[in-house]
Structure formats: C-alpha cells, structure tokens
Amino acid sequence: MHGGTTCGIVVVEAEEEEAEEGTRRRRRRRGRRRWCGRRGPRRGAAATVRVEDAGEGRGLPPPSPATGPNAGGGRSRGPRRQGETIAKGHKNYELMLNLQLGIRHAVGKQGPITLDLKSSAFDPKEKVWTRFPPEGSKYTPPHSSCDFKWKDYCPQVFRTLRKLFKVDAADYMLSLCGDQALRELSSPGKSGSFFYLTSNDQYMIKTMKKSEVKIFLKMLRAYYNHVRSFENTLVTKFFGLHCVKLAGANQKKVRFVIMGNLFCSDYSIHRRFDLKGSSLGRTTDKPQTEIDEYTTLKDLDLNFIFRLQKHWHQEFLRQVDKDCDFLEQENIMDYSLLVGVHFRDKRNILASEGSFDSDSSRASSPHLSRGDTDPNRFTKIKLGSNMPTRAELTVRKSDCNEIQIIGEPTGEFYDVVLYFGIIDILQDYDISKKLEHAYKSFQYDPTSISAVDPKQYSRRFKDFVYKAFQEDKVDI
Numbered sequence: 001m002h003g004g005t006t007c008g009i010v011v012v013e014a015e016e017e018e019a020e021e022g023t024r025r026r027r028r029r030r031g032r033r034r035w036c037g038r039r040g041p042r043r044g045a046a047a048t049v050r051v052e053d054a055g056e057g058r059g060l061p062p063p064s065p066a067t068g069p070n071a072g073g074g075r076s077r078g079p080r081r082q083g084e085t086i087a088k089g090h091k092n093y094e095l096m097l098n099l100q101l102g103i104r105h106a107v108g109k110q111g112p113i114t115l116d117l118k119s120s121a122f123d124p125k126e127k128v129w130t131r132f133p134p135e136g137s138k139y140t141p142p143h144s145s146c147d148f149k150w151k152d153y154c155p156q157v158f159r160t161l162r163k164l165f166k167v168d169a170a171d172y173m174l175s176l177c178g179d180q181a182l183r184e185l186s187s188p189g190k191s192g193s194f195f196y197l198t199s200n201d202q203y204m205i206k207t208m209k210k211s212e213v214k215i216f217l218k219m220l221r222a223y224y225n226h227v228r229s230f231e232n233t234l235v236t237k238f239f240g241l242h243c244v245k246l247a248g249a250n251q252k253k254v255r256f257v258i259m260g261n262l263f264c265s266d267y268s269i270h271r272r273f274d275l276k277g278s279s280l281g282r283t284t285d286k287p288q289t290e291i292d293e294y295t296t297l298k299d300l301d302l303n304f305i306f307r308l309q310k311h312w313h314q315e316f317l318r319q320v321d322k323d324c325d326f327l328e329q330e331n332i333m334d335y336s337l338l339v340g341v342h343f344r345d346k347r348n349i350l351a352s353e354g355s356f357d358s359d360s361s362r363a364s365s366p367h368l369s370r371g372d373t374d375p376n377r378f379t380k381i382k383l384g385s386n387m388p389t390r391a392e393l394t395v396r397k398s399d400c401n402e403i404q405i406i407g408e409p410t411g412e413f414y415d416v417v418l419y420f421g422i423i424d425i426l427q428d429y430d431i432s433k434k435l436e437h438a439y440k441s442f443q444y445d446p447t448s449i450s451a452v453d454p455k456q457y458s459r460r461f462k463d464f465v466y467k468a469f470q471e472d473k474v475d476i
Helices: 014-035 093-108 155-164 169-177 210-229 310-329 431-443 454-468
Strands: 127-132 148-153 195-197 203-208 238-246 253-260 271-275 304-308 336-343 387-395 408-423 469-471
Touching (some): 093 127, 148 155, 155 238, 169 203, 210 253, 304 454, 310 408, 310 454
Parallel strands (some): 304 469
Antiparallel strands (some): 203 253, 304 387, 336 408, 387 408
C-alpha cells in the first residue's frame, strides 16, 4: 500500500483494496486445499476439552504452534495481525491524524534532559497547549485534518522517562508517525478505553478518562522515582500523556497515554492470561471453539505453573514485592499481571484432538522435552521479557468443596518463552470501588471479589502469582 497524506497515515484506495482482497481470496483457497483432510484444531484455537462447572474443573489445553503454517519454533508472526488498520474513511481517521501531528510536534521539541527533575516538572498544571489550524502556523505545519488543539502533560518528565527506558527519539517518532497506519483493536476494554497499536507492535495507545489522568498526574513523581530506582520493574512503561481537543461546537476532548506493548516480540504469543488473584467472574466468556491467540484468559482459565530458574525466580519475587509496595502506597488496586506464553515445538508435532478429565488425565497435546531448550537462542533475556521457562500442566479437581484457584501439578512440562508485566495501574480505591466492595460482599465471599482495599489486594495478588510462578528445581 502507498501513502500520501499528512504524517504518514496510509490512504487505502479502492483499487488497492480490490487487488488485496483478490490476493487474500486466492491465499484462503490455497490454504483450504493445503490443510484439507488434516485433523487437529486451527492455528490458535483450543482443542476440544470437557468443561466442568465454571471455576472448578475448567481447563484449557496448551495450544500447539505446530497446527498452523508457521510451525517449528515460531520466529514468524504469520499473516494474521491484531486490530483493524485505520485507513481513510475509518471513523477515527482524523483523530489519528491529529494524534500523529501532535506527537511529531512534541517529540521534535527536544530540550536538555536531566534525571534530577525539579518539583515544578511534576506539577499537574505543567502542560502546554498548541493549536493546529489546517492552514498551518508559525509553529505547526499545514495539514488535511480539522482544526484542533494539542496538549502535552508534564513534557519534561515524559521526555526523561523515555530516556530512562532507553527509547530513541527518532525510532519513537517513526513508529508512531511513520508511513504505516495505526491499528485499532477490535473492541474497547472493560473500562471503555480504546487501544491502538503501532504497525511494528512496539507501542500501544490507550484513551483515558479524566479521572485516570488525574490519578496518573497525582502519582507521577512516585512513578518516576520507582522506575528510576528499579530498572527491572514490571509496572507498565509510560512514554507520553496527551490530549486532543477538537475545535468548533463539538469541543470534544480525547485524552490518551502512550505505553510499551508487552507482547512486542519476534515470537508468536499463543496464550495470554490476565491474572488478579481473585476468583469471582475470573473466567473467559468465550466458548472453547472461539478461543484463539488473541483471547485474554483469566485466573480460573490458567492451567499451568511456570517454573522459573532459581536466579530469575528470586528476582521475580523481589520485583513483584517492590512493585506491589509502590502500588499499595499510591492507593492503587485492580491491577493485573498480564502473561504471554509462546509454546516452543521444534519437532513440528501436530496436536491431536482430545480432552482431559479434571481428576487424572492430561491434555492431548505435544509434549515439549527439556532437551529442546537452547539457551543460545535467547540473547536478550530480561525479567518479564523473552524468558525461557518450563510450564507444568495443572488440573483442577471437580470433587473439591472450594474453588481451586491454582490446579494440581501433573508432572507434564512444556518448554515456553514468557512475557509478563503489571498493567492497569491507574485505578485507585475510590468511593465507587468501596461501594462495589460493600455491595458484592453481601452476595459473595468478600475474598473472591476484585474490589478490595489496596493492602488486601496487594497481599492476595502476591499470594496468587507466587503460586503460579515457582522455582524450577531442575536447572534448564
């Protein structure tokens, strides 16, 4: 595709769409002929399993990366990409134009960077408004979008954060404002926020409510000090906080934050889990047949214990403890550990269809031997990123009186690569959460609900992740 609009947003012409659609149809026909007659689930889909009552025997078999055309180690992402390209005609096309114009302007104003920031840099009133008329101005270029205003919150702080996180200014601008369009994820999150991905998957843009912006600005100094003190922190990396205000009668404001994408990797993510440590409502609402690599599974869907090598396990415990202490001090709760799992299968074994009983049987899927792990393949291992690990399959017994939030280990191991981090760190324990806690406590076990005070939330969260991530007694 070719682009010819301001800030590199790609304009998709009708002729190009027709040609691409024809190419996709031909590929699908070839794919159907190629896979005709083969058994086993499609790539990314879960094999058929027997599902017990929610929260007791629910389990998902480990997927096999060998069930699709990119089997055999997983260095290729494959043709399917998450999200919808924001092309001309998309409802948010002009918003993305405005966003890219603003980011290009903000990042282009590089000034001196010092790590020892003054108190004034963190002042919530420290913000800069810039008007972008279509005809251009002394400070802004002409553009094809509508008249809008752009706001930078605490620009010096975020400029310094990008330096701390080793973000190159030119690469940052190219990723967000280059020739490739942004992609909008298919549906908003539970909070109502929308998410956008850069074409290289490196950065994620999230729209924010005014209340979230206030919380973030209030804790910005503490956040800055925390990430500066702990290089291996697992909390979300934030790179910029901005606002677009449309001119005219509408006067609509769109606030958004730019952050790192946890799953930006050369390896395909076959399973992803959002883990809080609570049990009420903590299962996916998708039927088994619709679960794929982009489905976010939850606590009671988790059927693994991740066995970390001793050094990494100790570092994991230390860092989770430090991060939770920070969030508790800032009165933050309702955060999650987001985990992405890449299953390695160099022997290219096709998964067979099957099921497992919650008492004894194991999932029918390829067993990945410890001998497949080649440490030399992992050149950029760090806590929470590109970590070679063993995952032990677990099952939840159906005859238990209480919900098993972590299943029983089976002794069956899979070689995996893990990516994980703590997300959704901008929810404080405000009056709405206190009311939610009080209301649900009358109906359910108070320890099972997500809305609890920050101290209890932190303790429960750590208890859960320390059970889900354990030391591997056998060195890889």
